[in-house]
Amino acid sequence: MINLILLFPILAFVILALFKKKFLNNLMINLYAVIHFLVSMAFCLNIDFLPMWKPCRFFAVDDTNKIFLAVMSVVFLAVAVYNNGYVQKETSLTKKLRHYTYMVLFFVFSMTGAVLSSNLGVSWVFIEGTTLASAYLIYFHKTKHSIEAAWKYVFICSIGIALAFVGIILMTVATGNLNTLFYRDLYNNAPLFNHFWLQLSFVFILFGIGTKMGLAPVHFWLPDAHAEAPSPISALLSATLLNSAFLMIVNVFRIMVFAGCADYARIMLLVMGFLSLFITAVFVYHINNYKRMLAYSSIENMGILAIGTALGGVGMLAAIIHLIGHSLIKASFFLTSGNILETYGTKKIKAVTGLLKRDRRTGWLWVASFVGIAAFPPSVLFVSEFLMVKTMFLQKHYLICALFLILLTIVIYGLGKAVIRMAFSAEKDENQEETSEKVKLDWTMYVPQIVMLVIAFTIGIYMPQGLSQMVLMAVAGF
């Protein structure tokens, strides 16, 4: 089954290149999304409907990456549905659309490869692949600003990934005579590793892959890229790309745990996590572009994931739950921001007034996504953040806990101020004339967000037995 989701995009690529029909573009993305979804659900239910077709040894499904794959599938399916309506509005050029499709397929392919790979080196190669694919997607609008964002993205991430490679080289030094980079072998032999080189390697890998994940001191590409990319791509970047980078950090962190260097790694993760929260709290307060605002919120949530990982135990469990919730809600948030951009034609917060009057459904989706991301009770993020705070209390980190809560409150205030102003303010007079020629949005541009929010709020109240079992399995060993 792994082969199916890894080979299908290549097949789709060939078909598209051969036939060049316009209807094929959306068809291929949708088909891939459906296949991706079915396969990952089959993995979750432990069904193998293609038992004869064994994948090569570089790819494997285990308890941890299963969840990442499932989250990616759900988000990708939603984005694919949304995309049907979006591209109609966005471009009529067949060639541009075809390039867009190629790159979306390649992007999802490389993220899937990064999540499924069972080898440190192969993960690295695929993470590199995601940079290349998404660079074009960020540059899709071909404006001065999108060029700037794409340039920063490629350059900063390439340097980050190169540094991560230095980390991998140092890891091979640390492994001594063990000549392999398979995670399984690394876990099994971790107690024998040289601690000095391992710690050095962790620093490089954390900073390098942390660049892709958007952790604070190295996050500079993230707001620009998320703000300039087309909205479905922003959703994919935020809800799946950052996760696949996070998975690699989790895997390397697990090596550190097995090697007995966990405390060192925890401190680094904790520092980076809190820096991310701090940066977001500082910048989100006065922000004037709503897509940038969402991008900063992604940095914040990645910081929370890092903190949860650093806490370990229940904190790690909370981090995985947080990851699920954040991906669903943030994807919905970004897709809704795409609707606003279509309706108002601007990314400025001040220029968007009376969203609820202008477009009722978009307005409520916007508010509901905010309620979700701010972790108000029915949202699953409430569960995860509550668990995290509880862990901090149990581990007697009162100061850290206070800092965590204060920073989160500032972030929520910053986000809430902007969202409430956009949604509930009275419509300005100058916009009154334009309302006669309302932009009509396709139904596909509402349904995906509704579904994702419903899932996120439902598992906040009731988490099915199977899902909680999966989450527990994923964090076993931390």
Next chain:
Amino acid sequence: MENIFIILLGLTMIYIAATSRLAGHINMLIAQGWLLFFVCLSGFAKEPWFNWHMISGSQAIMDNMPHIIGLLFVIVETLIVKAVVIPVFLKKVLKRTQAHRDTEANVPHFYSLFIASIILFGGFLVANIASPEFKLVDSMYFGVSLAIIITSLWLITIKHKVLSNVIGFITMENGIFLLSLSVAKEMPIIINLGVLLDIFIAVFILGMLVNEINNEFDDLEVAHLSDLKDYEYND
């Protein structure tokens, strides 16, 4: 023997730090490609499986097939990609964009030269002091590659032209390649393939972006690329 090549590699970085002509930088990239190739070759000549008589006997070649594939791969990577393809491509970009000099670096050339020398010296120092600690790492390689990586990162921050940033990125990749040679055991081939992919595509994407930037802004100054901010920006 290979120490000479490694020291020369370190010296190319000093030359890059001290000059502002981009064509000179690209020539240094060619030199680095060749030097890395020689370093690899001398590394292979020391391998126990290697002897010159092997070339005549087909059986010996068959026995050592994985090693030979590794050798061929290194030849392709260093000589063809690093010493030919990338420089030719960059020269083309240079010709089209007419950006011959990067004059307004933040740090004057004399100081650049000085700082780059200090970094290189620091690399040697680290290599010397720590060499008893390194069991699996060749200290000479390690020190110089560290110096190359740090110098490249520093050059990227002080240069003002987009193209010199790309050149800094490639020299950093060269430093990392040298670092991977310093590990006294074979790296899995998949890693080498990945690095090749990295350099190859990153350079082409960066090169294409350079072209786009040139078309859009008429000039390759990094200063144009600082419009996206959190406050007061017009979109």
